[in-house]
Structures are given as C-alpha cells and as structure tokens.
Amino acid sequence: MIEFINVSYIHQTGVVALNEVTVQFGKGELVAIVGANGAGKTTLVKHMNGLLKPTKGTVKVFGYDTTQQTVAALSRRVGIVFQNADHQLFSDTVEHEIEFGLRNFGFSDDVVKQRVDWALRFFGLKEYANTSPMMLSGGEKKRLCLAAVLAWDPDVLVLDEPTVGQDLLHKEKLEQIIRLLLTQEKTVILVSHDIEFLWPMQPRTVVMSKGKIIADRPASKVFTDDYVLASARLINPQLVELSKRLKLSNEEVFDTIFTAKRWFLTKYRWS
Amino acid sequence: MPKIIEAKGFTFYYSGSTKPALSDVDLSIDEGEIVIIAGPSGCGKSTLLRSVNGLIPHMYSGTYQGEVYVNNLKVSEHTISEIAKHVGYVFQNPENQIFMFSVERDIAFGLENLGLPRDEIRERVDWAINLLGIREISLRAPHEISDGQKQRVAIAGVLAMKPRLLILDEPTSLLDPLSALDLINTVNRLHDTLNLTVIIVEHRLDLLVSIADRLVVMEDGRIICNDKPRNVLNDEKLLTIGVGVPSVVRLQHLLKDICSFKTLSLTPSEFVEQINEALG
Amino acid sequence: MYWMANAFIFRRRDSPIHALDPRVKLLISIELFTLSLISSTIIHISVTLAVIFSIAALAKILVRIYRTLLFTAGFSILIFVINFLVGYSIITSFVLAVRFIAIVGSTSLFFLTTSPDELEYVMKWFRLPQDVVFAFVTAVRFVPVLMLDAIQIMDAQKSRGLELERGNFINRIKKLAPILIPLVVTAVIRSGELAEAMEARAYGAVKNPTSLYTLTLKRRDKSVGILSVTIFAAVLIYFLSG
Numbered sequence: 001m002i003e004f005i006n007v008s009y010i011h012q013t014g015v016v017a018l019n020e021v022t023v024q025f026g027k028g029e030l031v032a033i034v035g036a037n038g039a040g041k042t043t044l045v046k047h048m049n050g051l052l053k054p055t056k057g058t059v060k061v062f063g064y065d066t067t068q069q070t071v072a073a074l075s076r077r078v079g080i081v082f083q084n085a086d087h088q089l090f091s092d093t094v095e096h097e098i099e100f101g102l103r104n105f106g107f108s109d110d111v112v113k114q115r116v117d118w119a120l121r122f123f124g125l126k127e128y129a130n131t132s133p134m135m136l137s138g139g140e141k142k143r144l145c146l147a148a149v150l151a152w153d154p155d156v157l158v159l160d161e162p163t164v165g166q167d168l169l170h171k172e173k174l175e176q177i178i179r180l181l182l183t184q185e186k187t188v189i190l191v192s193h194d195i196e197f198l199w200p201m202q203p204r205t206v207v208m209s210k211g212k213i214i215a216d217r218p219a220s221k222v223f224t225d226d227y228v229l230a231s232a233r234l235i236n237p238q239l240v241e242l243s244k245r246l247k248l249s250n251e252e253v254f255d256t257i258f259t260a261k262r263w264f265l266t267k268y269r270w271s
Numbered sequence: 272m273p274k275i276i277e278a279k280g281f282t283f284y285y286s287g288s289t290k291p292a293l294s295d296v297d298l299s300i301d302e303g304e305i306v307i308i309a310g311p312s313g314c315g316k317s318t319l320l321r322s323v324n325g326l327i328p329h330m331y332s333g334t335y336q337g338e339v340y341v342n343n344l345k346v347s348e349h350t351i352s353e354i355a356k357h358v359g360y361v362f363q364n365p366e367n368q369i370f371m372f373s374v375e376r377d378i379a380f381g382l383e384n385l386g387l388p389r390d391e392i393r394e395r396v397d398w399a400i401n402l403l404g405i406r407e408i409s410l411r412a413p414h415e416i417s418d419g420q421k422q423r424v425a426i427a428g429v430l431a432m433k434p435r436l437l438i439l440d441e442p443t444s445l446l447d448p449l450s451a452l453d454l455i456n457t458v459n460r461l462h463d464t465l466n467l468t469v470i471i472v473e474h475r476l477d478l479l480v481s482i483a484d485r486l487v488v489m490e491d492g493r494i495i496c497n498d499k500p501r502n503v504l505n506d507e508k509l510l511t512i513g514v515g516v517p518s519v520v521r522l523q524h525l526l527k528d529i530c531s532f533k534t535l536s537l538t539p540s541e542f543v544e545q546i547n548e549a550l551g
Numbered sequence: 552m553y554w555m556a557n558a559f560i561f562r563r564r565d566s567p568i569h570a571l572d573p574r575v576k577l578l579i580s581i582e583l584f585t586l587s588l589i590s591s592t593i594i595h596i597s598v599t600l601a602v603i604f605s606i607a608a609l610a611k612i613l614v615r616i617y618r619t620l621l622f623t624a625g626f627s628i629l630i631f632v633i634n635f636l637v638g639y640s641i642i643t644s645f646v647l648a649v650r651f652i653a654i655v656g657s658t659s660l661f662f663l664t665t666s667p668d669e670l671e672y673v674m675k676w677f678r679l680p681q682d683v684v685f686a687f688v689t690a691v692r693f694v695p696v697l698m699l700d701a702i703q704i705m706d707a708q709k710s711r712g713l714e715l716e717r718g719n720f721i722n723r724i725k726k727l728a729p730i731l732i733p734l735v736v737t738a739v740i741r742s743g744e745l746a747e748a749m750e751a752r753a754y755g756a757v758k759n760p761t762s763l764y765t766l767t768l769k770r771r772d773k774s775v776g777i778l779s780v781t782i783f784a785a786v787l788i789y790f791l792s793g
Contacts, residue, residue, distance in 0.1 A: 036447060037417065051706050072712045080710045086740060087704045088711070090732035100729070104712025134736065139312050148711065165363075165444045167311045167474055169513035193447045196477070196518065233447040238477055238518040242539035257522040264526060268550065321747075330750055352756035360751040366696065367741055368748035370689065372668050379763040386757035393763065414695070428752065 001027055001187060002048055002078070002156065007057035009043055009211075017043040019211035020057070025156070028185040030178070032198050032219070035208035036233040041191045044208065045158050048189075049074040062155075076105050079154035083161040085141035088148070089133040094125055097133050098148045105152055115151045123147040139170040146177070156187040163194045171197055199223060199237040200256045207232050224250050275436050275468045276300040276323060280337035283318060283327060292318040294492040295337070300485075302435065305462055305469045307479050307500070310489035311513035316472045319489070320438055323470075324358045325351040342435065355381065359429030363441040365421035368428075369413045374405065377413075378428040385432070399427040402464075403457065419450030423457065430461070436468045437461070443475065452478060477517035480504070480537045488514060501535050561666050568610035572772040573669035574676065575779075576661055579606070582783040583657035587650055589790050593642065596649050598786065603656045612663050616656060623655050667691040672766050681760060689745065697738055704733045 002025040009018040018040050025031055033041050046052040047059045050066045050073075059066040061074055082088065091097040098119050102112045120126045123143050128136065133144055142162065150157065163171050171194075178188050178201065192198055198205075198219065205222040207215040209231045215222055222228055223240050236244070239260060243253040254260040276298060283293040293315050300306055308316050321327040322339050329351050339346045342357045362368045371377040378399050382392045400409050403423045408416050416424070422442055429437065439458065443451035459482050462469050473479055480486065486503040488496035490512050496503045503509070504520050519539050523532060532549070536542035563569075568576065583603055590596040607616040631648035635641065665673075667688070674684045708729045709715075715726055768776075 046706065049710055051709060070714065071709045072714050075710045075712055080707075082703065082707045082710070084703065084707075084737075086737050087700065087733050088707045089736075090729045101711040104714070137313055152712075165441065165474070167513045168510075168515050169311060195448055196475075196515075230449070233449040235448045235452060238539060239522075242519055242522075242542065245539050245543040257518055257525055260522050261525050261529075265529065324751055326747055326750060330747065350756075351750045352753040355751055355753040355756075358751075360748075362744060362748055362751075364744055367744040370685075370692065370745070370749070372666070372671075372688075372692065376668070376763060381752035383760045383762055384753040384756050386759065386761050389761060389763065389765075392761065396763065413692070432753070 001025060001062055003058075003060040004044075004047070005058045005060070007047065007054040007059055009040075009047070009052060010055045016211050018047075018054075021211075021213055022057075023206065023213055023216065025187055025189065027155075027187060028182060029187050030182055030201060030203040031187070031189045032201075032203040032205045033189065033191045033208065034193070034198075034205060034222075034232045034234060036231070039208040039232070040211040041208055042160065043211075045080065045160065045189070045191055048156070048158060049078045049080055051080075072104065075154070076152065077154055078156040078158065079149040079152065080158040081145050081149050081160065081162065083164060085138070085145050088145050089141060091133060093130050094133055094136075094144060095120070095129045097144060098151050101148055101152050107152070115153075119147040119151040122150075139166055142166065143170070143173075146174075150181075154186075156189065157181060158189045158191070160191045161193070162190065163192065163197050175201065193234070195223065195234055195237045199239065202255050220250060220253055220255070224253055274299050274340075275302050275304075275342060276470075277340040278319075278322070278337070279340075281322065281335065281339055282337055283322060283333055283335040285318075285331065285333045288333070291492050292333075293322065296492075296494055298487065298494060298497070300468060300470070302468050303462075303466050304484045305459070305482055306471070306485045306487060307476065307483045308470060308472045308487045308489065309474070309476060309514050313491075314489040315492040316489055317440060318492075320360070320440055320470070320472060322346065323436075324360045324438060325349065325354040352384070355434070356385070356432060357434050357436060359426075359432060359434035359437045361422070361425050361429055361437070361439045361442055363444060365418045365425065365445065366413070368425045369421055372412055373410055374413075374416070374424050375400070375409045377424060378431050381428055381432045395431045395433070399431040402430065402461065403427040417450070419446050419453060422446065422450075422454055426457070426461075430465075436470065439469070439471045441472055441474070443473070443478075451475075455479060455482070474515045476515050477519075480517060480520075481541075488512075500537060504537070505535050561663060563666070564611055564664075566610045566612075566664075568606060569664050571664075571775060572766055572768055573665050573673045574766065574768075575772045575776045576665055577673060578776060579779050580657050580661035582779060583660065584654060586783070586786060586790065587653035587657055589787070590650055590653070591646065591790075593646060595790050596646050596653060599653050600649070600656070603653060603660065606660060607656075610660070610664050612660075615663060616659060619659050620652050620656060623652055627651050672762075672764065675762065676766055681755075685754075693741065693745075696741075697734070700737050701730070701734055704730055704737070707733075 004021050004023045007018055007021045008016065010016050021044065033044065035041050043052060047054060047066065048061065050069055050071045053067050062077060066074060089097060091100060095116055098116045099112055102115055120129055125144060125147060133141065136144060162174055181188055190198065190203065202219045205217060205219045206213055207222060207228055214231060215228045223237055229235060239254040254263065278296050278298040281293055281296040282291050284291050296319065308319065310316055318327065321331060323341060325346050328335060328347055341354060346354060369377050370380055375396060378396050379392050382395055400406055403426060405420065405423050405427060408420055413421065443454055446454065455478050458469060461467055471479060480500045483500050485498065486496065486500040487494055488503060488509065496506065504516060507524050509516055510521065519536060519542050523535060532545055536545050583599065586599045590599050607613045627648040630651055631644045634644035634647050671684055671688050674687060713726060713729055715723065718726065
C-alpha cells in the first residue's frame with residue numbers, strides 16, 4: 001500500500017536524510033519506526049503523504065506515485081498526527097476543529113455532522129464540543145488532534161511520538177484505539193521512543209539509523225537485540241530485561257505481565 | 272536534620288480559579304534526599320514545584336493559605352532571584368531555557384545576573400562544565416547540540432549558581448531512552464558528589480525508583496502518598512489513578528494471590544535475586 | 552526575501568576583518584556610510600565603492616556582497632528613473648542611484664562580519680539597558696526556532712487538507728488563520744517558558760549585571776581604528792572641497 005523504492009532524500013545543504021531506502025507497508029499492519037533523533041524517521045513519514053518528495057527513487061501510495069499527487073489528495077488516505085498539538089489547534093471550538101479536515105476534503109454537510117458527532121463521542125470530547133481547544137489539558141489536546149484526523153477515516157494512520165508527556169490513563173486509551181483500528185484493517189504506523197508503550201503491542205519494528213533502515217523485524221527480535229537497540233538510542237523494555245535475567249530464549253521473552261504470570265505459574269507449579 | 276523544604280498546609284488558587292490547584296499540602300524534605308513527585312496530569316505537580324522556587328506566588332498570582340519554606344526562608348517574602356540562589360530549576364523543554372549563543376555564556380547567564388565578579392564567574396563556569404562533562408561542546412551554539420546535551424547545559428547553568436536543591440520538571444520526556452538514562456545517572460552522580468537535594472517530577476518511574484529515597488504521589492492537588500518507593504508502590508490503588516508503575520512491580524502485584532514476596536522488588540535484577548533466594 | 556538573509560546574516564569566517572574588535576568594524580561602517588551620503592560626483596562614489604569592495608574582499612565576503620547588491624540594483628534603477636524624471640541630470644541621477652548601493656553595502660559590511668555575540672557586547676558597551684540587549688539576543692536566538700515552528704505548522708495543516716495555493720485572494724487570506732493562530736500561540740507559550748526560566752536564573756536581580764567576556768582593544772584594533780579615522784578625515788575633506 002505504501003511503497004518506498006530506493007528512496008533518497010537530500011537537503012539543499014547536502015545532508016542526506018534518507019539513503020536508498022526500500023520498504024513496504026501493507027494493509028492492517030502495526031509498524032513501529034524507531035531510531036535516534038536525526039535518523040530519518042520523520043523524513044520517512046513525511047514522504048507518505050507527499051509533504052516531501054524523494055530526491056531519488058519513488059514513493060507509491062495505493063499505487064499512485066506521490067510526485068503526481070497533491071498533499072491533500074494523499075492525506076485523505078494517509079492521516080498523519082504530528083507530535084506538537086499546539087502546532088495544529090486553531091479553531092474557536094472543538095467541534096470546528098474536528099470539522100476542519102472534513103471540510104477541506106469536501107465532505108457534504110450531512111456527512112460532516114455525522115462524523116463530527118462520532119468523533120466527539122468516541123474520543124470522549126462531547127462535553128467540550130463548544131469549548132475552545134486552547135482550554136483543554138495537554139492530554140486532551142492530543143486526543144483532539146487524533147480525533148480531528150480519524151474523523152475523515154484515513155486508511156493509514158501515522159502517529160508521531162503520540163505518548164510524549166502523557167500519563168498512564170491516556171496511554172492506555174491510545175492503545176485501545178490502536179487495537180480497534182487494527183481490527184478494522186487500518187494500517188497504523190507509530191514513530192516513537194516509548195519502549196514500554198510499544199513492547200506489549202509487539203509491532204513490526206523498523207529501526208533507522210543515519211538515513212538507512214538497519215533492521216526490519218518483529219518486536220521480539222528487535223527489542224532483544226542490544227546492538228540494534230544501542231544504534232537506535234533505545235534500551236530493553238523492563239520485561240525483556242527480566243526475561244534475559246531469567247535466562248529465557250528470545251521466543252520465550254515476556255510480551256506482557258500476563259504472559260509472565262503464566263510462565264511463573266507453570267514453571268513453579270503454583271496454582 | 273536541616274529541612275530543605277517545608278510546606279505547611281499550603282493551598283493555592285490560580286487567579287480566577289474556583290478550584291484549588293494545591294490543597295492543604297504538607298511536605299518536608301531533608302537535605303540530601305532524592306524525591307520523585309508523580310501523579311496523573313493536572314494533579315498539581317508543576318504547581319507544587321513552582322511554589323518552591325517562588326514562581327508562585329511572585330510570577331503567577333493567586334490566593335494562598337499556609338506557607339512554603341525553602342532553607343528556612345519564607346518563599347512568599349523573598350524574590351525569585353533571592354530564592355534562585357538556593358533552588359535550581361531545570362525545565363521540561365530543553366530549547367526554552369538556553370538563552371545565549373554559546374554553551375559557556377549560557378552557563379554564565381545566572382552568575383552574570385547575580386552580579387558576581389568576572390573571575391568568580393569564570394571559575395564557576397569551568398567547574399560546572401567539568402562537573403557535567405561537557406567540555407567539548409562548551410563553545411558550541413544551541414542549535415549545534417542535541418536535546419540531551421541541552422539538558423546537561425541547563426543543569427550546568429543552574430548548578431553554577433550553587434543551589435542546595437535541584438528541581439527537575441519532567442527532564443526526560445523529550446529525550447530518547449538512552450539519553451534519559453544518561454541524564455538520570457548524571458543527576459544521581461551529582462547528588463552523590465555534591466550532597467544535592469533533588470526533586471524530580473516524572474511520569475516514567477522505571478528508571479528512577481531504584482535511586483529515589485522517597486516517592487510522593489499527588490492527585491487533584493493533594494498529596495496522597497509520601498513514603499519510601501517500596502512502600503508506596505506496594506499500594507495497588509496507584510494503578511487506577513494513572514501513575515506509570517514499572518512493569519516488574521505490576522507483575523508482583525499480579526502474582527500476589529499466588530505467593531507473597533518478602534519485600535517489593537523495584538528492578539528486574541532485584542526481582543530475580545528474590546526469586547532465586549526464595550526458591551533456592 | 553532571500554536577499555535580506557544574504558545581506559545581514561552573519562556567518563563565521565576567518566579573515567582580518569572578522570577578527571577586528573566589533574567597535575572598530577562599526578566605526579569603519581559608519582565612516583563608509585557617511586562617505587556614501589556625502590558623495591556627489593562620480594569620482595566620489597567610485598572611491599567609496601572601491602573601498603567597500605576592497606574591505607569586502609579582505610573579509611572574503613565579496614560573493615555575498617555582490618549578491619546583495621545585485622538585488623538592490625532594482626531599487627537603484629527606480630531611484631535613477633525617478634530622479635531623472637524629476638529633472639536631475641543623468642549623471643546626478645546615476646550618482647544618487649549608486650549611492651543607495653553604497654549605503655546598503657556599507658551597512659551590510661558590518662552585519663556580515665559581526666556575530667550576534669559581538670553585537671551584544673557592543674550594545675552593552677554603549678550602556679544600553681539590560682532589557683533592550685536581552686530582547687535583541689532573544690530575538691536572534693529564537694527567530695530561527697520560530698521559523699522552524701512555522702514550517703512544522705504548515706506541514707501539520709497541509710496534512711489536514713489545507714491547500715494554500717488554491718483559491719482567490721480573499722480565500723487565501725482566510726486560509727492563513729490555521730497557520731498564524733498556532734504560530735502566535737506557540738510563540739506565546741515559548742515566551743512564557745522563557746520568562747519562567749529567566750526568573751529562575753535570577754534575571755533582574757542586580758541593576759547592572761556583570762559579564763563573563765568583555766571587549767578589549769588589541770594593538771591591531773587601535774592601529775586600524777586610528778588609520779581609518781585619518782583616511783576618513785582626509786577623504787571627507789577632499790569630497791567636501793568639491
């Protein structure tokens with residue numbers, strides 16, 4: 001669905017942000033993109049809706065070459081929610097904020113009303129419908145940005161550092177939303193440093209370093225590989241560290257505390 | 272033991288607000304302690320920190336009852352500049368606390384503001400640079416260094432003023448995990464070397480609980496827990512209010528109905544040790 | 552807009568001019584600026600321009616000065632045309648037009664060879680109030696940051712289907728709201744955080760803050776300074792005497 005074919009992106013200053021990257025993202029996949037700051041994660045993601053066009057190589061989204069499409073046309077199918085909520089919110093009410101994208105994409109009044117209603121309820125923002133977005137808390141603002149993008153129902157959702165500064169309750173809600181989207185066969189791409197958030201979801205993990213993809217494997221094979229983690233400026237999730245200290249093999253590594261509990265029960269025959 | 276911070280029945284309403292941001296807060300912190308303040312968004316963590324360094328009530332007006340003392344100084348009766356000599360504050364966003372065009376000059380900023388003589392400024396700047404291990408970047412501009420380095424520069428600039436208390440407000444939230452770990456290890460080392468008292472506000476407890484002397488949990492402007500991390504984390508209700516309890520601790524809660532552990536382990540290595548001991 | 556960046560943004564360079572004390576650089580710029588204003592014949596203006604270009608060459612910024620002046624050429628032509636139409640002779644109009652180029656050039660010389668740090672020291676030396684100097688420093692430090700914010704805001708809104716290039720004039724202006732409002736909000740939030748950080752580092756504790764660095768005139772600075780004043784005086788007299 002999203003294809004990168006030997007893509008390079010070189011800034012005017014000569015800095016190579018993406019270096020001959022080839023990768024595909026398919027329907028219904030959950031993908032985590034990890035790597036140090038400056039590794040090229042955001043650059044990669046901006047090619048997915050045409051914000052950036054490749055200097056060399058081709059990017060195809062649903063079969064269309066991104067250089068032949070407008071950012072608006074591509075965004076209709078690939079929704080990106082950027083990290084900083086203050087960079088997006090501008091309307092007088094929460095309701096109008098959600099409407100913004102829908103109106104830009106030319107939906108009819110009925111559909112707009114329907115979708116806004118759905119988004120307000122689904123994201124628990126109904127009570128704030130007529131409030132100014134500036135009055136919301138940090139977590140609520142991020143939720144609103146997500147609501148504003150999901151309102152137009154893109155096929156692919158890209159989240160750029162969605163858990164920064166969020167407390168546990170918000171992260172749990174976000175995880176639920178992601179799992180729901182996956183059951184609807186949407187593709188979800190997460191750019192994140194938050195290892196404890198990513199690990200239980202066991203995403204396909206793409207590791208970037210200096211503009212190249214240095215690993216593209218299941219989470220269980222990335223988050224247990226110390227060398228790859230170091231180049232991505234990451235560390236083992238706690239459950240991985242625990243599994244290693246218990247001398248488990250990579251297949252037995254605990255993905256959640258429930259898996260760990262079951263292991264303890266069977267291993268020590270407690271019941 | 273000298274108390275670095277003493278808050279007695281402190282309640283604070285931001286101007287125009289009917290709901291108190293802080294409600295009847297009692298807190299006392301001894302010299303040399305490392306204290307974590309945790310809690311869900313909006314619980315009053317940042318408000319509490321601002322009440323310690325004087326931003327409240329001097330920069331953020333409002334009404335308050337009770338008092339906060341820092342090093343026996345009443346915060347409400349001293350200017351923020353005066354309190355800055357006792358309390359160093361490192362903010363969350365690395366970008367918005369570096370003012371000058373070079374690292375060295377930024378570290379000197381606070382000292383210049385205090386009107387210290389040039390030789391002393393030079394001495395303290397060099398001392399702070401060596402302390403934080405940032406000699407190679409001392410002449411670089413802010414846009415030439417990483418966020419992790421920026422946080423170190425901010426800490427250097429604050430420590431150069433020789434406060435006895437260092438406050439860090441979510442210092443790692445914009446950093447990658449490895450840089451976050453580096454920063455916390457640095458803070459720990461500084462605590463040991465200088466006998467600094469440290470207060471950190473954080474969501475991610477897993478990296479901090481093993482070095483902290485105390486964990487203070489807040490909710491709705493009140494302090495609901497204030498004890499050693501081991502004791503606080505034993506309480507399962509923390510999970511329901513949105514505190515980022517480390518996975519290994521949550522696992523132990525999950526295993527509680529199966530078997531009981533002598534003490535709560537805070538890290539995977541402690542946990543494995545306990546298991547090996549218990550089962551031979 | 553690009554020419555302004557080239558005309559006034561400092562870049563680090565190794566040259567005898569860059570190494571001079573900023574007060575001397577300011578002095579030289581002011582001298583050249585004055586000569587530009589006083590030049591009334593082709594000889595005058597040629598001499599002034601020659602000096603400006605020689606100094607630019609010494610400072611290794613000839614290419615940048617050249618680019619700057621290329622862009623101001625348009626404005627110069629306008630000055631030429633207007634003066635000619637109003638009644639001045641071709642020669643006088645020409646001199647007036649070229650004078651504009653010299654004025655921009657002499658100012659540009661200063662800004663291209665003086666870092667924001669040095670500008671700050673000069674302002675302090677002139678005993679400008681702490682708030683003014685700090686406002687300048689903060690502006691230089693954060694304008695590039697705000698520009699980055701603006702780009703990120705545009706990216707975010709384009710990703711929500713905002714198409715800035717389409718529509719008639721009125722529509723396009725309306726479309727600026729989703730860009731300008733977040734920009735202003737972000738700037739205000741940044742200022743707030745900066746203010747907190749400033750206070751926490753005792754800004755304003757003392758009426759006259761001290762300084763880690765200070766400007767000291769080296770022998771070379773003094774000799775260049777004195778030399779420039781003498782030459783300036785001589786040339787000035789020559790220009791004024793017709």
